[in-house]
Amino acid sequence: MNIEVYFSSQNVDELSLRDKNILVVDVLRASTTIATALANGAKEIIPVDTIEKAVKVSGNLYGDVVLRGGERQGKIIEGFNLGNSPSEYTEEIVKGKSIIYSSTNGAGAIVKARYAKNLLIGGFINISLVVNFIKNLNEDFIILCASKNYLFSLEDAVCVGMTLEKLCEEKNIVYKLNDGAIASQSLYKTYKRNLLKMVKTANHGKYLIEIGMENDLPLCVAIDSVPVLPMQISNTIKLQN
Numbered sequence: 001m002n003i004e005v006y007f008s009s010q011n012v013d014e015l016s017l018r019d020k021n022i023l024v025v026d027v028l029r030a031s032t033t034i035a036t037a038l039a040n041g042a043k044e045i046i047p048v049d050t051i052e053k054a055v056k057v058s059g060n061l062y063g064d065v066v067l068r069g070g071e072r073q074g075k076i077i078e079g080f081n082l083g084n085s086p087s088e089y090t091e092e093i094v095k096g097k098s099i100i101y102s103s104t105n106g107a108g109a110i111v112k113a114r115y116a117k118n119l120l121i122g123g124f125i126n127i128s129l130v131v132n133f134i135k136n137l138n139e140d141f142i143i144l145c146a147s148k149n150y151l152f153s154l155e156d157a158v159c160v161g162m163t164l165e166k167l168c169e170e171k172n173i174v175y176k177l178n179d180g181a182i183a184s185q186s187l188y189k190t191y192k193r194n195l196l197k198m199v200k201t202a203n204h205g206k207y208l209i210e211i212g213m214e215n216d217l218p219l220c221v222a223i224d225s226v227p228v229l230p231m232q233i234s235n236t237i238k239l240q241n
């Protein structure tokens with residue numbers, strides 16, 4: 001079973017992802033926010049890569065059941081209902097709602113992977129469910145890190161490393177890992193003792209602290225704190241029934 005890790009979606013052609021099994025990882029913060037929204041009862045997340053598309057898609061849906069969420073430069077987009085902090089996506093606000101979601105990197109990576117056979121969204125917050133899904137499927141997988149501005153993101157790579165470490169605990173499955181996967185495992189070994197310190201050191205973590213969103217960081221590294229598995233089902237991101 002091959003596991004390939006790509007540290008950014010920039011140079012990945014969307015057709016090369018067609019019919020593949022894909023896990024998108026965006027620890028800060030798209031994966032965490034999407035999982036939190038669905039765990040709190042959101043009906044579905046509709047990822048879109050541009051603000052223009054978000055406005056267009058929401059125009060076709062009924063106002064009281066739809067919210068627009070996401071960010072640019074980490075901050076709420078003008079005219080949107082919600083920003084990108086997982087703490088905003090409470091049950092009171094999101095229950096039963098369709099959320100049109102546009103974030104700078106995470107939403108773009110999900111959109112790029114939309115022709116996948118299986119498309120999952122994962123992070124530290126749902127890592128055990130992700131690992132079980134991959135183990136049970138027992139087919140080749142691509143792990144696509146959303147990263148920041150198409151560059152390498154430490155927190156995504158460390159999360160991928162932890163995912164691989166947990167997968168490899170199963171001694172009867174042999175994984176063939178690409179260089180990105182091997183590098184992720186090494187990074188996880190280096191940083192695993194203090195994940196909060198790791199995200200505070202990472203570029204995007206530092207940026208979120210700068211803009212006053214430090215409280216999101218512990219939420220994003222809390223292992224298995226949001227035990228749901230967001231998946232693409234009929235073109236939107238949902239939980240399986």
Ligand code: MLT
Nearest residue numbers: 028029030103104105106
């Ligand atoms: C993204 O998709 O780029 C991130 O989720 C950015 C953020 O932390 O808001």
